[in-house]
Amino acid sequence: MAEYVVETRNLSKHYNGVVAVDNLNLRVKAGEVFGLLGPNGSGKTTTILMLLGLTEPTKGEVRVLGFNPVRQPLSVKARVGYLPDQVGFYDQLTARENLIYIAKLNGIPRREAYRRIDEALTRIGLADVADRPVGTYSRGMKQRLGVAELLIKRPQMVILDEPTQGLDPAAAVEFLNIIRDLKAEGITVLLASHLLHQVQAVCDRVGLFRKGRMVVEGTVPELARQVLGGGYRVRVIARGETDTILRHLRGLSHVVEVQPKGDMTYELLAQRDVRPQAARAVVEAGGELLNLDLEEPNLDEIYARYFETEEVAHDRAGKAA
Amino acid sequence: MTVQARPHERRREGSPWTGMWAVLAKEMADNLTSVRMHILEILIALTAVGAVFGAIQTILETVEQDPFVYLRLFTVGREPLPAFIGFLGFLVPLVAIALAFDTVNGEFNRRTMSRVLAQPIYRDALLFGKFLAHLFTLALVLTAIWLLIFGLGIVRLGVRPGGEEVARALWFLLATIFYGGIWLTLAMLFSIVFREPATAALASIAVWLFYIAFWGMLADVLAQIIAPIRFGFPEEFIRQLEWQLFLSRLSPNTLYSEIALALLNPATRALGLVLPIQLSGAILGTPLPLRQSLLLIWPQMTGLIAVTILLFALGYVLFQRQEIRA
Numbered sequence: 334m335a336e337y338v339v340e341t342r343n344l345s346k347h348y349n350g351v352v353a354v355d356n357l358n359l360r361v362k363a364g365e366v367f368g369l370l371g372p373n374g375s376g377k378t379t380t381i382l383m384l385l386g387l388t389e390p391t392k393g394e395v396r397v398l399g400f401n402p403v404r405q406p407l408s409v410k411a412r413v414g415y416l417p418d419q420v421g422f423y424d425q426l427t428a429r430e431n432l433i434y435i436a437k438l439n440g441i442p443r444r445e446a447y448r449r450i451d452e453a454l455t456r457i458g459l460a461d462v463a464d465r466p467v468g469t470y471s472r473g474m475k476q477r478l479g480v481a482e483l484l485i486k487r488p489q490m491v492i493l494d495e496p497t498q499g500l501d502p503a504a505a506v507e508f509l510n511i512i513r514d515l516k517a518e519g520i521t522v523l524l525a526s527h528l529l530h531q532v533q534a535v536c537d538r539v540g541l542f543r544k545g546r547m548v549v550e551g552t553v554p555e556l557a558r559q560v561l562g563g564g565y566r567v568r569v570i571a572r573g574e575t576d577t578i579l580r581h582l583r584g585l586s587h588v589v590e591v592q593p594k595g596d597m598t599y600e601l602l603a604q605r606d607v608r609p610q611a612a613r614a615v616v617e618a619g620g621e622l623l624n625l626d627l628e629e630p631n632l633d634e635i636y637a638r639y640f641e642t643e644e645v646a647h648d649r650a651g652k653a654a
Numbered sequence: 655m656t657v658q659a660r661p662h663e664r665r666r667e668g669s670p671w672t673g674m675w676a677v678l679a680k681e682m683a684d685n686l687t688s689v690r691m692h693i694l695e696i697l698i699a700l701t702a703v704g705a706v707f708g709a710i711q712t713i714l715e716t717v718e719q720d721p722f723v724y725l726r727l728f729t730v731g732r733e734p735l736p737a738f739i740g741f742l743g744f745l746v747p748l749v750a751i752a753l754a755f756d757t758v759n760g761e762f763n764r765r766t767m768s769r770v771l772a773q774p775i776y777r778d779a780l781l782f783g784k785f786l787a788h789l790f791t792l793a794l795v796l797t798a799i800w801l802l803i804f805g806l807g808i809v810r811l812g813v814r815p816g817g818e819e820v821a822r823a824l825w826f827l828l829a830t831i832f833y834g835g836i837w838l839t840l841a842m843l844f845s846i847v848f849r850e851p852a853t854a855a856l857a858s859i860a861v862w863l864f865y866i867a868f869w870g871m872l873a874d875v876l877a878q879i880i881a882p883i884r885f886g887f888p889e890e891f892i893r894q895l896e897w898q899l900f901l902s903r904l905s906p907n908t909l910y911s912e913i914a915l916a917l918l919n920p921a922t923r924a925l926g927l928v929l930p931i932q933l934s935g936a937i938l939g940t941p942l943p944l945r946q947s948l949l950l951i952w953p954q955m956t957g958l959i960a961v962t963i964l965l966f967a968l969g970y971v972l973f974q975r976q977e978i979r980a
Contacts, residue, residue: 379979382768385772387771387772388977404667405667406776407668407774407776408667408774410772410773410774410775411774414772415768415772416769417768420765420769421766422769423766425684435770438770438773439773439774440672479769
């Protein structure tokens, strides 16, 4: 229990007969960055709201930092910072005033609050514009102000819901750095997103959500193994007899799949880095090796592959019925 | 509660009031600095000054002795202006609705609701804080107007207000605040029910118009249907009048105007139907002591407060059950 900051058991939520979250068993370790990945409407936000005690589970159990959010929401919310998707502020108030309100709601003493607010604003680079109304802020600035709000709480854990949505690429990269900084401070981060590259860039572990269920879970290479059958993609460019080379490559151990792409290019899907073996195989097949590339496992592909196969299976099931 | 909780954690931890003062202070500051409020303040101040100047002119022209001359400031009009209580009857609902129609849905639309509720407070604190902030704002505005009227009176009339007068006027101020409370909670309720502030405002104004313009007529018609006069017996007339009175009292406007009448016109002896027999021994036209007038309006006051509590409770329950998914 102590090891996990978030632990749910068969957590479910039904909205008017629709199952938003279905028997979720989620475990997040202290200090890690966990990514909730899935398309819109797959139950990520509902899960987050249940973790914070903002909505009641239909059934199942939740523990956050050892507290039960249904009965001890104040203890949970005092320790967990939440940045909702498309966060909004009071536009007529300045950034500082917005933060003061939040500090007051957290019961932080005035002097301490002012100190933390100055610190947080400086850290996220909004100190110069802190006394301008938030209405004049850009999307990215508001998002950073949202992080400042999390910081003044000194949270043990933060939950970020689609934090990079609507940000330009530079702002998004900057935001990912902020997440890395939070992790470096030992804060557990729960990041919900459907933007794969970003999840892959910062998350230690990922849970793939689909229709209220967490369908797979693990580090990105683990997911690759589970979903793609192999996490490594090796591209071989070789001149020579296509069929012979193909046969030799297919004969390698740990290779799941080989596909010829064009005249001299072959793509290998493997469970490990098979570059040396592939090079030998090409030579043994009498070919000339021109190039050898390794692609790291890519979440994009896992995601596409997973949901693609699911859709296909679903369609088939639908047709059969 | 669907989750089977262990006995020791069956109760929710902490106090529902945590954070309420922070909400109250913030909302109050918002109210007092908002353009919306400034417009309403100017409107009320202008009507107050206009109506009271009219009243002062009329009072100065009459030579009659009047022990309650300050109360006349509220009740006397001068053509073409109506008396100030006439204005209050519809300005107070307007201010209350304007303050409260976007209380809850405004937070949703600004996308601040989930952020605020993610702080260690209960929803109770948010709703109570907002309600009290609106009520205090309303009370502040009305008290300022009240003082303005008395000030104008002292300057222009040159008479010292008596204790009884001040006490009656204070009670009237209190009743006006409670009357505003009804419209405040109504607009808040609609702000919980409807996601669009415009819809909530329109719904509140519709209810207000219904009571101001139609309920009186409807009460008449309904009374005629429920207790028709078939043979022309006096009992039939009384029965119909009683029905009419009962129905019209279902409107907060009626309750408020009855309270105003009893408080500001001390000679008022009854607010309902009075038969000549019941008046035997009474010296008509003499003022009632304040205690007696208060007894007279007690049911009306209770009614106003009860409706406010009822509407608030309904809104509270709906708000607690509302999903905060944006």
